Amino acid sequence: MKAAPFAYDAPTTPEEAVGVLAEHGDAAKVLAGGQSLLPMLALRLAVFDRLVDVGRIGALQGIERRGDALWIGAGTTDAAVERSAEVASAAPLVARATPLIGHLQIRNRGTLGGSIAHADPAAEYPAVALALDASMDVLGPGGRRTVAAADFFTGLWSTVVEPDELLVGVSFPVWSGRCGFAVEEFARRHGDFAIAGAVVAVELGGDDGVRRCAVGLIGMGSTPLRAPTAEKAATGAAVGGVDADEIGRLAAADAVGVPSDLHGTAGYRRRVCAAVVTRAWTKAVEEARRG
Amino acid sequence: MDEIVVEVRVNGAPRRAQVEPRLTLADFLRERCRLTGTHLGCEHGVCGACTVLLDGAAVRSCLVLAVQAQGREVTTVEGLATDGGLTDVQQAFRDCHGLQCGFCTPGFVVTVTAMLADDPAPDDTAVREALSGNLCRCTGYQGILAAVRSVVDERAKEAS
Numbered sequence: 001m002k003a004a005p006f007a008y009d010a011p012t013t014p015e016e017a018v019g020v021l022a023e024h025g026d027a028a029k030v031l032a033g034g035q036s037l038l039p040m041l042a043l044r045l046a047v048f049d050r051l052v053d054v055g056r057i058g059a060l061q062g063i064e065r066r067g068d069a070l071w072i073g074a075g076t077t078d079a080a081v082e083r084s085a086e087v088a089s090a091a092p093l094v095a096r097a098t099p100l101i102g103h104l105q106i107r108n109r110g111t112l113g114g115s116i117a118h119a120d121p122a123a124e125y126p127a128v129a130l131a132l133d134a135s136m137d138v139l140g141p142g143g144r145r146t147v148a149a150a151d152f153f154t155g156l157w158s159t160v161v162e163p164d165e166l167l168v169g170v171s172f173p174v175w176s177g178r179c180g181f182a183v184e185e186f187a188r189r190h191g192d193f194a195i196a197g198a199v200v201a202v203e204l205g206g207d208d209g210v211r212r213c214a215v216g217l218i219g220m221g222s223t224p225l226r227a228p229t230a231e232k233a234a235t236g237a238a239v240g241g242v243d244a245d246e247i248g249r250l251a252a253a254d255a256v257g258v259p260s261d262l263h264g265t266a267g268y269r270r271r272v273c274a275a276v277v278t279r280a281w282t283k284a285v286e287e288a289r290r291g
Numbered sequence: 292m293d294e295i296v297v298e299v300r301v302n303g304a305p306r307r308a309q310v311e312p313r314l315t316l317a318d319f320l321r322e323r324c325r326l327t328g329t330h331l332g333c334e335h336g337v338c339g340a341c342t343v344l345l346d347g348a349a350v351r352s353c354l355v356l357a358v359q360a361q362g363r364e365v366t367t368v369e370g371l372a373t374d375g376g377l378t379d380v381q382q383a384f385r386d387c388h389g390l391q392c393g394f395c396t397p398g399f400v401v402t403v404t405a406m407l408a409d410d411p412a413p414d415d416t417a418v419r420e421a422l423s424g425n426l427c428r429c430t431g432y433q434g435i436l437a438a439v440r441s442v443v444d445e446r447a448k449e450a451s
Contacts, residue, residue: 001334007293008312008358031359038354039335041313051312055359079348103424105339105402108348109355190423 003041007050014059014139014168020052022141022164028052030166032075032114035106060113060168063087069135069171070094074113079104081112091172093132093181093201097124100183103191116152117167119159122193122219124183126153130224131199131216134172140165153223177211178204180287184280185218186272188263194219195264196273198251200280202239204288210234210242215281220255220273227251230277239285248278299360301326302370310357317341319357320367328368328397332426339425342398343367349405368397371404379442380404389438391430398425403439412443 011017021028027049031037040046054060060075063084070090072081081087081098088095094112101107101115101124115125116136129136129149136147141164152159161167175181185197197218203211213234215227230250234242252274258266294309301324308323317334320326320343332338334353341352344366352365372378380403383389390396399422406413406421413421418439422432 002318003313005311005313008295008356010358010361031356034356034359035336035354038315038356042335042353053356053359099420103339104406104421105342105349105351105424106336106354108345108350190420 001042003038004044004047006041006048008053009050010053010056012056012058014054014057014166017052017054017057017166018139018141018164020050021166024050026163028163030054030117032117033077033110034114035102035110036114036118036120054166065090065174066171069173071169071171072112073169074117074137074167075111076113078102078107078110078112078115082107090174091132092179093128093183093199094125094172096181097128097183097199100124100185100194100197106191112170113167116170117159117161119153119157119223120193121153121156121221121223121225122197123224124185124197124199124218127197127199127216127218127224128183129170129172130226131201131214132172132175133214134170136161136170137168138165139168144168150226156222175201175203178206178288178291180204180284180289180291182280182283182287184276184283186276194276196220196269196276198273198277198280200277200284202234202281202284202288204239204285204291208239208289210237210239215247215251215277217251217255217273217277219259220252220269221257221259225255227254227277229254234281239289242281242285244278244281244285245274247281248274248276251277295358297357297361299357299362300364302366308357312356312358314357315353316343316345316355316357316360316365317352319360320352320365323357326367326369330394330397332394332398337426338395338398339402340395340398342401342425344401344405347405347408349402366401368400371400378404379445380407380438383438383442383445384435387438387441388430388434390434395425395427399427399435403442407439407442407446411446413439415440418443 029048031051185194199216217225330340332340
């Protein structure tokens, strides 16, 4: 349970971090909060020659409104997100997903950017980023680029971020109007990764028609997923006529590559997924109707 | 690998040591500072036994590198009581049978201390939520919950 030896750098600017990453390539790994990376190193599921600790980079910290989006610095801890009134009002889905991440000791160290860059399909923030069409600010030796969440996640624990690039921040579009948001998960034990989970955002028009909606799925594939068929079925419909159970069924059917392991078969996960989507849809719609 | 000199304040006292980057804060505290009150159960962030305060926030010290604590303030279970006695949280664990073998206890005591600093009047759901990251495998959680309840009630009484 001890990590293999590695060298350590603690740069103080994003550019300096990228410089170190560019020099060492695949052999180096970014260390953010370390709540996923350090267990993997301790269990020797992963081995790196060098860790680049980005925890001392002030430019990666912060939560600020930038036009129609809420920007959250990649190094912002889950606990800071959880405490933020700005997040609660501008990105309620992010706020509601946060208490479901691990336990308080984990949230005091874990970071939003770390979770998204780690890209665990069973984690909350990647699914929220995908559902809200967030955009990722990525810094590399050639400069900055912005990547849409839909293009960001490429597979289990993998993203388009190159070994010499650093995720700097994430911009979550702010949904305004009559909106509702909900996150529902089912896990065997409190704080565990969910067997399946759902994040839902809904915006209603004045006539109670579904103006837009987003359904994100947690733990249902090798990446976080959207449920396009379910979203399409609801969008434009009168909300009263949308059957929440049907949305759940459609969303579960949308998942591809559903994992099967000792926690549950793919078939069982689909059933759990349908149930959590239905619950999240119902809650989000109730909230939107009150708005 | 190059060793690094770390300087950390532990329970108010400056500590300095030359360490490998892979040394966890937990091992730094136990082996370099000889503060063996912090217990290591799983060493990969599941059991909560190694919980300490880092700049006042409860963290799992097996998931923090000693080098990450550079220049910061750490409080272990040894540092909670300042007068050689027990804090009210520690006393309540004793009074309410909140421990049996005691292995998980430092993690619970530190977690509860941090939780009550953040939220002095948690309901039972909030207490259970806060305790959920710490595992006890012998006495069970009812005594621990009762201990937290009694601290909350006593503090409320004193404040009124």
